[in-house]
Amino acid sequence: MSLVGWRETVSLPELDVSNMSAKIDTGARTSAIHAEDQEIFDRDGLAWVRFRVPASRYHRNLYAEVPILDKRKIKNTSGLAESRIVVRTLLVMGGHHWHIDLSLANRENMGFDMILGRTAIRGRRIAVHPGRSFLASRKPDEILSRTDSLKSKDDHP
Incomplete structure (x- = not known):
């Protein structure tokens, strides 16, 4: 059994998304990402x-x-059904990876650009700790500061 926090850093390599902070939302059925300019x-x-x-x-x-x-018709945070495009993509969280269905949504007023819904974690032997964060991954700030420190080491002989 893997334990994850209520928020984790995830990557979607097939979409060129790396180190995005996502809310693990067992109250949401479908995962969603903030997507603008859909064509x-x-x-x-x-x-x-x-x-x-x-x-x-x-x-x-x-x-x-x-x-x-x-x-699909998917209920938004207000409980109103809206038609959304759904794509399938690879999710990477911690040392694990699997494909998920991801709806494209307007999340501009939400705290997270992405939520990971319960169908994405169902059957994966994952438990969510509601009081802890980043149990399976590093915080995005830590990833950035580590990357910045590696870059600055590379910049100086």
């Missing part, structure tokens, strides 16, 4: 979507193009 297009007869994850203090603007898995 559906055709590639080789399949529906794809391109979108932008806006810059935060931890990352630059991120752009992705991925096949659309589905369009």
Whole structure:
């Protein structure tokens, strides 16, 4: 059994997203990421979507193009159903990785650019500690400061 905190640092390498702080939300069924400028297009007869994850203090603007898995009615934080595009992508959290379904949502007024819902962790032998953070991963600040210190060491002979 793996123990994770109520927030963890995750990566979505197929979307070029690394070291994003995500809320582990067992109250949410579906995982979601903040995605702006969504544009559906055709590639080789399949529906794809391109979108932008806006810059935060931890990352630059991120752009992705991925096949659309589905369009689903998903309840937002107010409990109202809205139609969302859903994609499937690889999630990396700590030393673990697996594919998840991820809805593209407007999360600009939320505290986290991403939530990891219960279907993403179901069957993975994961328990969520509601009072602790970053049990399976480092804090994004620690990752940035470690990267910055490595860069500064490389800058000086």
